[in-house]
Amino acid sequence: MILKEGDVVFEVPDKLTVTKKDEVFYNPRMKTGRDISVVIVQAFLNLYHKKDKFYVCDALAGSGIRGLRYAKELKFDGELKVFLNDINPKAYEKIINNAKLNEIENIEVFNEDANTFLSRHFRFFNVVDLDPFGSPAPYIDQAIRALVTRNGLLCLTATDTAALCGRAKKSCLRKYLAYPLFGRDCHEFALRVLVGYAMRMATKYELALKPVFCHATDHYVRVYLVTDRGAKRADKVFEMLGYVKDVNGVKIIRKFEEGYEKGFSGPLYIGNLYDKALVEEALRIAEERKCSERVLKILNAIKGESAINQVGCYDTHQIGKMLKISVPPMQDIINKLKEMGFEATVTHYNPKGIKTNTTLKNVIEAMYKCANIR
Numbered sequence: 001m002i003l004k005e006g007d008v009v010f011e012v013p014d015k016l017t018v019t020k021k022d023e024v025f026y027n028p029r030m031k032t033g034r035d036i037s038v039v040i041v042q043a044f045l046n047l048y049h050k051k052d053k054f055y056v057c058d059a060l061a062g063s064g065i066r067g068l069r070y071a072k073e074l075k076f077d078g079e080l081k082v083f084l085n086d087i088n089p090k091a092y093e094k095i096i097n098n099a100k101l102n103e104i105e106n107i108e109v110f111n112e113d114a115n116t117f118l119s120r121h122f123r124f125f126n127v128v129d130l131d132p133f134g135s136p137a138p139y140i141d142q143a144i145r146a147l148v149t150r151n152g153l154l155c156l157t158a159t160d161t162a163a164l165c166g167r168a169k170k171s172c173l174r175k176y177l178a179y180p181l182f183g184r185d186c187h188e189f190a191l192r193v194l195v196g197y198a199m200r201m202a203t204k205y206e207l208a209l210k211p212v213f214c215h216a217t218d219h220y221v222r223v224y225l226v227t228d229r230g231a232k233r234a235d236k237v238f239e240m241l242g243y244v245k246d247v248n249g250v251k252i253i254r255k256f257e258e259g260y261e262k263g264f265s266g267p268l269y270i271g272n273l274y275d276k277a278l279v280e281e282a283l284r285i286a287e288e289r290k291c292s293e294r295v296l297k298i299l300n301a302i303k304g305e306s307a308i309n310q311v312g313c314y315d316t317h318q319i320g321k322m323l324k325i326s327v328p329p330m331q332d333i334i335n336k337l338k339e340m341g342f343e344a345t346v347t348h349y350n351p352k353g354i355k356t357n358t359t360l361k362n363v364i365e366a367m368y369k370c371a372n373i374r
């Protein structure tokens with residue numbers, strides 16, 4: 001069947017089960033994530049890319065929709081080229097045909113194992129995008145090596161949320177060398193585990209990765225990290241890693257250098273997950289391109305989150321249960337916290353989550369005040 005996504009028309013098999021069994025993989029539910037990808041890469045290009053060539057790698061390309069959208073939708077005055085690769089010969093053929101269908105010529109298509117392909121392109125790409133079945137962990141090392149060492153953008157999707165969100169602890173340990181945090185804000189901790197893992201993988205090459213954007217949507221998480229080089233910068237990465245424990249909604253944080261203690265999760269990233277300027281530019285582009293309401297809602301929530309440096313959030317439902325009160329409307333609680341002099345915002349990943357720069361005690365007070373209870 002012929003479909004359209006963004007500016008690209010493409011063909012996928014008529015019957016899709018959206019599993020590995022499909023002749024060529026395509027998941028229409030990931031459109032939101034791909035829309036956001038195009039917007040984030042464009043924002044990155046606008047703000048941080050100063051060279052005249054921009055090489056993007058879609059290493060696990062499936063039908064090619066992601067890479068073809070980059071090739072067609074990104075606006076760049078210099079040379080823009082997208083390298084699409086998939087191990088499946090049927091996907092390889094489909095990508096070539098889909099490129100012809102759109103008269104896209106600024107691409108090269110390959111049919112190799114992703115790690116082999118990436119290892120042949122040492123320090124070559126400005127962007128490496130990994131969108132695998134399940135975990136990107138098996139490809140992260142080669143992806144890091146294939147990126148330019150300064151201002152390279154690593155984009156990772158992970159659909160193994162059972163592992164990252166803490167329902168499959170051993171799987172998380174096996175793939176990400178970290179204990180996950182299971183709880184109401186597990187999606188944010190999934191992002192932090194994945195970011196922390198990629199950062200640790202890069203330090204041995206004297207590279208520092210820094211997250212600039214991420215989101216947890218539907219059944220997957222997606223993170224974007226930028227490369228920088230130098231042993232000293234790589235050493236500093238460990239200052240941004242740590243272990244976290246949730247005690248009744250309050251996060252206790254141990255620094256990485258203090259070591260692991262039983263009951264804590266991690267190692268994971270404990271710094272700010274967003275580059276504020278990039279988030280704002282992405283939102284501007286998304287509005288200009290008339291992206292869907294859903295994309296705009298996610299980006300708007302993230303704009304709020306990016307201004308507040310809280311690890312995790314307060315779950316108003318959990319608090320309401322604890323206090324045995326019904327939860328006032330979210331916006332009322334947020335307004336009340338602001339009236340009390342604090343910053344507060346909704347989160348993009350938990351409709352009942354509030355991020356704020358104050359304590360649980362003050363959130364409770366705000367909720368009581370909203371419910372007119374004293």
Ligand SMILES: C[S@@+](CC[C@H](N)C(=O)[O-])C[C@H]1O[C@@H](n2cnc3c(N)ncnc32)[C@H](O)[C@@H]1O
Nearest residue numbers: 025060061062066086087088113114131132133
């Ligand atoms: C989730 S799909 C990609 C979806 C695509 N990026 C999109 O946005 O629609 C994962 C793809 O990875 C490919 N793949 C699996 N193992 C691979 C490997 N070792 N090297 C290269 N491609 C691989 C599969 O054939 C499949 O097409």
